[in-house]
Amino acid sequence: MRITGSARIAAAAPEQIFRLLLDPAVLSKCLPGCEGLERTGEDEYRMRMKAVIGAVSGAFDGTVRLSDQKAPQSFRMAVEGSGRIGFVKGEGLLKLAGQDGGTEIAYDGEVQVGGMIASVGQRLLDATARMIIRRFFTRLSEEAGQ
Amino acid sequence: MIPQNFDYAAPSTIEEALELLADPEAKALAGGMSLIPLMKLRLAAPGRLVDLRRIAGLREIRQDDGALRIGALVTHSEIESSPLVRSRCPLLAETASHIGDLQVRNAGTIGGSIAHNDPAADYPAALFALEAKVKVAGKGTERTLPLEELVVDAMVTALEPGELITEVIVPVEAASTGTSYQKMRQPASGFAIVGVAARLEKSNGRIGSVRVGVTGLGPSGFRARRVEELLDGTAGSDGEIREAAAVVAEGVEANADLHASADYRRHLAQVFTVRAIRAALARAS
Ligand SMILES: Cc1cc2nc3c(=O)[nH]c(=O)nc-3n(C[C@H](O)[C@H](O)[C@H](O)COP(=O)(O)OP(=O)(O)OC[C@H]3O[C@@H](n4cnc5c(N)ncnc54)[C@H](O)[C@@H]3O)c2cc1C
Numbered sequence: 001m002r003i004t005g006s007a008r009i010a011a012a013a014p015e016q017i018f019r020l021l022l023d024p025a026v027l028s029k030c031l032p033g034c035e036g037l038e039r040t041g042e043d044e045y046r047m048r049m050k051a052v053i054g055a056v057s058g059a060f061d062g063t064v065r066l067s068d069q070k071a072p073q074s075f076r077m078a079v080e081g082s083g084r085i086g087f088v089k090g091e092g093l094l095k096l097a098g099q100d101g102g103t104e105i106a107y108d109g110e111v112q113v114g115g116m117i118a119s120v121g122q123r124l125l126d127a128t129a130r131m132i133i134r135r136f137f138t139r140l141s142e143e144a145g146q
Numbered sequence: 147m148i149p150q151n152f153d154y155a156a157p158s159t160i161e162e163a164l165e166l167l168a169d170p171e172a173k174a175l176a177g178g179m180s181l182i183p184l185m186k187l188r189l190a191a192p193g194r195l196v197d198l199r200r201i202a203g204l205r206e207i208r209q210d211d212g213a214l215r216i217g218a219l220v221t222h223s224e225i226e227s228s229p230l231v232r233s234r235c236p237l238l239a240e241t242a243s244h245i246g247d248l249q250v251r252n253a254g255t256i257g258g259s260i261a262h263n264d265p266a267a268d269y270p271a272a273l274f275a276l277e278a279k280v281k282v283a284g285k286g287t288e289r290t291l292p293l294e295e296l297v298v299d300a301m302v303t304a305l306e307p308g309e310l311i312t313e314v315i316v317p318v319e320a321a322s323t324g325t326s327y328q329k330m331r332q333p334a335s336g337f338a339i340v341g342v343a344a345r346l347e348k349s350n351g352r353i354g355s356v357r358v359g360v361t362g363l364g365p366s367g368f369r370a371r372r373v374e375e376l377l378d379g380t381a382g383s384d385g386e387i388r389e390a391a392a393v394v395a396e397g398v399e400a401n402a403d404l405h406a407s408a409d410y411r412r413h414l415a416q417v418f419t420v421r422a423i424r425a426a427l428a429r430a431s
Contacts, residue, residue, distance in 0.1 A: 005399075053301050053302075054263065055173070055262065057189075084188065085188070116187055116189060123405070124301070124403075126402050127265050127365055127403075128300060131302060131365055
């Protein structure tokens with residue numbers, strides 16, 4: 001599933017947003033359900049997540065890898081996670097651009113979801129992915145405002 | 147297809163239920179139409195189910211002060227067939243009749259549907275058009291909030307862990323109000339690919355008090371305020387209805403899935419907005 005879109009963060013310029021996006025403490029606060037993000041190497045983190053989406057809940061273990069960093073304009077992020085209820089694998093490019101003192105973040109990526117969650121939840125995958133992204137940027141925006 | 151082991155409790159009062167739900171491993175069970183299949187697939191594995199169906203106070207429909215108060219555990223088929231709902235708030239009864247199949251309507255509840263907040267659920271269209279309020283109880287707390295504040299995103303509500311929806315409050319409509327719910331159903335489940343509810347009044351040949359609620363199109367149901375504004379005060383000619391309906395999807399991030407692309411959903415939303423408004427207009431007097 002292709003995921004593209006953009007989010008605007010009024011409170012901070014690209015330099016600050018770039019820094020926040022690469023800070024594991026901030027990321028783990030902003031990712032819905034993230035229970036811990038632990039640095040395992042240069043630009044590589046281990047992530048534990050407890051996703052609670054409606055009545056569905058499941059734990060995911062995975063990795064987050066950042067690459068092609070061009071501060072403060074862009075970087076690539078690869079996420080992989082799996083758990084009892086299925087797996088998620090995604091890769092995408094995030095681009096930051098200054099706009100009226102704030103930042104416009106454009107994202108473009110490809111996500112695969114598999115396992116039980118995908119075979120029975122197909123109808124809701126797209127809506128759920130967008131929901132998680134919106135919540136992420138809302139929280140990032142709150143972090144940037146502080 | 148066998149759920150993980152769980153405890154089961156069937157309290158008879160809301161207070162007992164809230165006490166049991168204070169345990170983070172516990173989950174409320176209403177009609178079970180959404181929750182039980184998820185448990186069988188092990189996509190949900192609550193340690194304890196707190197069955198709300200024995201709580202008598204949650205199964206009533208009452209009229210009081212110009213409003214209908216519908217208990218959270220009232221089933222879709224009870225709403226569909228209730229003489230009180232059919233005469234005082236026909237839009238809600240009509241909407242309930244469009245949900246799933248008979249088995250789902252016999253077991254599924256209005257509180258469960260609102261709490262689950264599936265983007266394709268039918269009720270939100272009507273409840274947004276009716277500016278419904280929802281009563282929510284927690285341990286020692288109680289609040290009433292507009293549906294608009296309860297609904298946060300796809301499958302996400304502002305309910306705190308351990309909180310319960312206890313009542314849904316909709317206005318008693320004047321007999322002269324025209325209402326209609328029109329949907330495109332997904333053939334297998336019945337869920338709304340897009341659903342639109344309209345309510346309006348007509349006086350001296352002009353349309354007034356228009357409310358339009360939409361479901362299936364975006365992450366959650368919503369009120370199409372721009373459509374309402376464009377239609378308010380017009381004579382409701384075909385051209386005016388089309389022009390108003392044309393903006394229904396403006397600013398909405400449309401859903402896409404196997405059944406319908408985002409563009410197709412946006413198109414359907416316009417078509418079904420026209421149909422709902424026309425039908426409501428024909429019923430207004
Ligand atoms: C085959 C099929 C077809 C369907 N088609 C449609 C359709 O066309 N249109 C449509 O709108 N719906 C449809 N549904 C969904 C149906 O309406 C469900 O009944 C509804 O979504 C959930 O209600 P429930 O009472 O069964 O809740 P449950 O499954 O018991 O619970 C759902 C969730 O809500 C929570 N919950 C339940 N009650 C409360 C409460 N009072 N307070 C707080 N939390 C609560 C539960 O803990 C759980 O997380 C369909 C379902 C099935 C299985």
